[in-house]
Amino acid sequence: MKQFCVIIFAVDNSVAVVPSTWILENNKCYFPHPLPPSFKKLQKNPNSLSDVDNWQVWEIEIKKQYDDYQRADAKEKELLTKFDISSSEAEDRSQSRRKINSEICKPPSPSASNSITGEQLSLENLNGVGQAEGGGDNGLDADFLRVVGDQKIDELTEELREFQRISLENQEKLKEELKDVKSLLNSVLASGRLVLSSAPSVKWPLKLLSDFQQCETIMENREDFEKELALVSRIGGTDVIRTTYNLLHVMVDHGLALQLRWTPNTGKVEVKGTNFARLTREGVRTFLNVDQLPADSNLRKETTDDKLNSVIAKWFRDSIGRGENGKEKRKKNADSRSNKATPDSIDSSEEVATNPN
Structure with a gap:
């Protein structure tokens, strides 16, 4: 078996990419519910087995296998697009497993309210639950109706925390730099005050x-x-x-x-x-x-x-x-140097010039 598998969940016809280490015998698979904050990193790691014993086991169908996560992810998107175009019934359409995890009928916690409104989430969740309850074999069990965090919100929360961490580090650096500038400025001002308060006693240049x-x-x-x-x-x-x-x-x-x-x-x-x-x-x-x-x-x-x-x-x-x-x-x-010329020097020059020896 290759490192990554594109699978379809039997319970709701949703699609996901999972490492092959999560796949069990008899077309079953470990999959977390609800999704942990670090799910994306676990999903991309072909050797991840963290906490799988605490995860639910799902019936699945393996559609494709790849050694590269990017190719598997592209296949997942292809399947989602294909089902969206070819299906007319809402309950028959495949959805991303990450989206299924997010479409639960309780509004998000206050910490997530800045990313998505409670009204939007409630409308989507009510529609999803209504379809699930009327879908017969495709209906969701009681455990699946637990409140979970939206994967996108989790990712945005992680990004926000990282941004806050970097901002705090930069603030500390800026404080240190400002402290140095302040110290230098105080030193310069003190030097200026010294010169002004103790003006030189000698008036330069000396003239007398x-x-x-x-x-x-x-x-x-x-x-x-x-x-x-x-x-x-x-x-x-x-x-x-x-x-x-x-x-x-x-x-x-x-x-x-x-x-x-x-x-x-x-x-x-x-x-x-x-x-x-x-x-x-x-x-x-x-x-x-x-x-x-x-x-x-x-x-x-x-x-x-x-x-x-x-x-x-x-x-x-x-x-x-x-x-x-x-x-x-x-x-x-x-x-005086340019006008200085004596008869003796002229005669001497002439004598030297005319001397055949």
């Missing part, structure tokens, strides 16, 4: 020597130093030099830069050893996240105090070449 001296005094306080560092470390560039230059450009006005030097050898105000220089170095390192790098990384080697001091010193030395005065000076130098 008095501003530079006031900056030194303010940053003697560690808390004020950290506030200024949090501000200036937002400024950066693509590498160490560009980051340092961009930072100094924001921190020091050009007019003041002309009055400052790394060392006082030229008679200008010394930057070396100041809180300003320390703030510049820390700002560069903070922007480049140097503290997060391995100790032997190249970027750490490029941002030591000595390396950064050299970059800062060069920026102040080159300040004379920036601004409007710097532009004029560069233009004059370029003009």
